[in-house]
Amino acid sequence: MTPAEKDLHTLLAALRPVTREGEYVYALWPDGKPLAGHIAAAVREAEGLTVVLPRTDADALGLKYDFVAAWITLQVHSSLEAVGLTAAVSAALTEAKISCNVLAGFHHDHLLVPVADAERALEILHEVSAASRVGNGGTELPAPELVLRTEEPADRPELLALTAAAFAISPVTGLPVEGEPEEVDLLRRLFDCAEYLPDFSIVAELGGEVVGHVISTRGRAGELELLGLGPLGVVPRLQRHGIGSALMKETIDRANAAGERGIALLGSPDYYARFGFVPSTSLGVQPPESAWGDNFQLLPLALWPGGVSGTFRFAEPFNGPKAGA
Numbered sequence: 001m002t003p004a005e006k007d008l009h010t011l012l013a014a015l016r017p018v019t020r021e022g023e024y025v026y027a028l029w030p031d032g033k034p035l036a037g038h039i040a041a042a043v044r045e046a047e048g049l050t051v052v053l054p055r056t057d058a059d060a061l062g063l064k065y066d067f068v069a070a071w072i073t074l075q076v077h078s079s080l081e082a083v084g085l086t087a088a089v090s091a092a093l094t095e096a097k098i099s100c101n102v103l104a105g106f107h108h109d110h111l112l113v114p115v116a117d118a119e120r121a122l123e124i125l126h127e128v129s130a131a132s133r134v135g136n137g138g139t140e141l142p143a144p145e146l147v148l149r150t151e152e153p154a155d156r157p158e159l160l161a162l163t164a165a166a167f168a169i170s171p172v173t174g175l176p177v178e179g180e181p182e183e184v185d186l187l188r189r190l191f192d193c194a195e196y197l198p199d200f201s202i203v204a205e206l207g208g209e210v211v212g213h214v215i216s217t218r219g220r221a222g223e224l225e226l227l228g229l230g231p232l233g234v235v236p237r238l239q240r241h242g243i244g245s246a247l248m249k250e251t252i253d254r255a256n257a258a259g260e261r262g263i264a265l266l267g268s269p270d271y272y273a274r275f276g277f278v279p280s281t282s283l284g285v286q287p288p289e290s291a292w293g294d295n296f297q298l299l300p301l302a303l304w305p306g307g308v309s310g311t312f313r314f315a316e317p318f319n320g321p322k323a324g325a
């Protein structure tokens, strides 16, 4: 088992409920008052604005409340949700007569339970988690395996949505992107371009859910054919659990098996150096734009010919708005 798979196994093996510090309350926000305090969630209705915020903030602002809650975040993977774990959690808490409000965020589900019941709720969550890993015969069910497979045209809408989610925060600025990230249109055009290589559009699937994707298309340095990699994206909820690395390794393995010479990409050396990428100029290849500097990287594969010189050219769609790997 690779370290990445081991990581995923750890991730999936438990429900991992995490309690936030402090106590939270539901309060009605006074009409017309500018928002203040550390509001953690809000629901606007015709009758007014409901907010969830730390009790200390509500007290400081003089807001009225009844329900004082502990905030538990479920760091659960959605393939477990798919088999009804979230429903099982609510049912188990209800059975134990613990009232619970569920808030769904972009990354996780959150439970607000009465403060007095918080410890018991955590125990129940751990029990549900343990039970979910035991099959009918009493044996532990394996965690879903990460499957890496070649993209099929039917995957494309899902892959574009995944890319939109992965790049919603710009890897360059670290800030939210307004509108559709440029990588989405780049990928859309790469799917249909002359330099598209079917075996190098690779999907990562977990429990039947598409969770990552990487594409490499035909690029060239002078006359030498190389691969140009990107975009590479992983669903935000599962980033930093080895999926990106697994997709990179699969690309490298397939490229070596296909007799490719090297892989070029634009991205952070902090991430790609671990796979053996080096600044392209150290191998005689100039970036398409000199300003890219060391962020334009190259991985020489087993059949790297040496003595290469020239400027790299990505597949045609990269000549639109510039996007990173």
Ligand SMILES: CC(C)(COP(=O)(O)OP(=O)(O)OC[C@H]1O[C@@H](n2cnc3c(N)ncnc32)[C@H](O)[C@@H]1OP(=O)(O)O)[C@@H](O)C(=O)NCCC(=O)NCCS
Residues within 6 Å of the ligand: 166, 167, 171, 232, 233, 234, 235, 238, 239, 240, 241, 242, 243, 244, 245, 246, 266, 267, 268, 270, 271, 324, 325
């Ligand atoms: C970048 C990305 C593809 C990496 O995939 P991932 O599955 O999250 O990454 P992995 O779990 O394989 O990462 C392995 C290691 O790389 C590190 N890492 C992940 N993203 C990184 C980044 N952007 N910069 C530097 N290091 C990074 C992780 O911390 C981890 O390090 P560790 O093993 O020392 O803990 C993914 O985070 C993503 O989709 N990000 C948003 C889109 C993006 O930035 N794409 C690439 C553009 S250059």
